[in-house]
Amino acid sequence: MKAFFADHVGLQLPAGHRFPFQKYGLLRERVAADLPSLALQAAEPTSEGELALAHEPHYIAAVLQGHLSAQAQREIGFPWSPRMAERACRSVGATISAARVALREGIGANLAGGTHHASAESGGGYCVFNDVAVAARLMQAEWHRLHRRLLRVAVIDLDVHQGNGTASIFRDDPTVFTLSLHGAKNFPFRKQPGDLDVDLPDGCGDVEYLQALDSALDQLWLHHGEHLPGLVFYLAGADPHEGDRLGRLKLSTEGLAERDRRVFAALLQRRIPVALSMAGGYGRDLADTVQVQINTLRLAEEHWQRWNNQRP
Numbered sequence: 001m002k003a004f005f006a007d008h009v010g011l012q013l014p015a016g017h018r019f020p021f022q023k024y025g026l027l028r029e030r031v032a033a034d035l036p037s038l039a040l041q042a043a044e045p046t047s048e049g050e051l052a053l054a055h056e057p058h059y060i061a062a063v064l065q066g067h068l069s070a071q072a073q074r075e076i077g078f079p080w081s082p083r084m085a086e087r088a089c090r091s092v093g094a095t096i097s098a099a100r101v102a103l104r105e106g107i108g109a110n111l112a113g114g115t116h117h118a119s120a121e122s123g124g125g126y127c128v129f130n131d132v133a134v135a136a137r138l139m140q141a142e143w144h145r146l147h148r149r150l151l152r153v154a155v156i157d158l159d160v161h162q163g164n165g166t167a168s169i170f171r172d173d174p175t176v177f178t179l180s181l182h183g184a185k186n187f188p189f190r191k192q193p194g195d196l197d198v199d200l201p202d203g204c205g206d207v208e209y210l211q212a213l214d215s216a217l218d219q220l221w222l223h224h225g226e227h228l229p230g231l232v233f234y235l236a237g238a239d240p241h242e243g244d245r246l247g248r249l250k251l252s253t254e255g256l257a258e259r260d261r262r263v264f265a266a267l268l269q270r271r272i273p274v275a276l277s278m279a280g281g282y283g284r285d286l287a288d289t290v291q292v293q294i295n296t297l298r299l300a301e302e303h304w305q306r307w308n309n310q311r312p
Contacts, residue, residue, distance in 0.1 A: 001108070005094065012084070026286060031111070038301060044090070046092040051092065055121070076125075091110070099135045100142075113235075114279025117163070153233065154231075155177070158235060159235050167194035181213060204250060206251055209240065213263075231273050231275065232272050236260060238283070241288060244281065264299060
């Protein structure tokens, strides 16, 4: 199984900044130590033309050329620098590569990604460009060029925060279905309606969460009927964990692993390829976040093995 990373391009953050960028390096170190069979590859940056599939040209230019206003930088949460722009492009590139691999091999992973607060015209919530939106549109274009037919896409967003940017980008696009389970009272405080939004109360634990997930997945398959998605983007956020400082939910480590098992099982049953992103995770102890993500990747590798063992 292939997994793509971009943490070798570090962010230049001021002292005391709240974003835990070091988690990406910690995760890659754990993957190398605990999951040596995963093929780690540095991500190539996406192009301006690919970004334009989901973002407005003026916003792309502002990021790449360093013209973001002070207010735009505050909304994103990162000060602009050339490395900030490069990392944003490589993070999108990682999801593009993961999606291409998924269409060939059943699953591919981005060790970061899931930047779902970025909309067509702006960033927000530590998200510069929307990697899933760009990759989804690009995969649809490439699929149509190769096969002359539509690639339906679904986004299963299980980050604790609603994917408002993704929902806004695909609001009028019936070819992409957006599903989000998230904290009702958590950021963003003004949600953008997606195709299926499930609001969860503060303190939601394993049992209630997994019931909500099962119901949401049932609705996803019911919506598509016989015309199932040809590709799913799965945002496996670690931030619903009980130890997350921003999550406000109370899922255990095992509860999150069971979440992943159910998603992977549903996709395997229907032979739907999946591009996996790690999305959010802000543990009071970053070791907890990384452990949740390692568990997700271990289950993803098992999914990859089952997928290929069942190859027609």
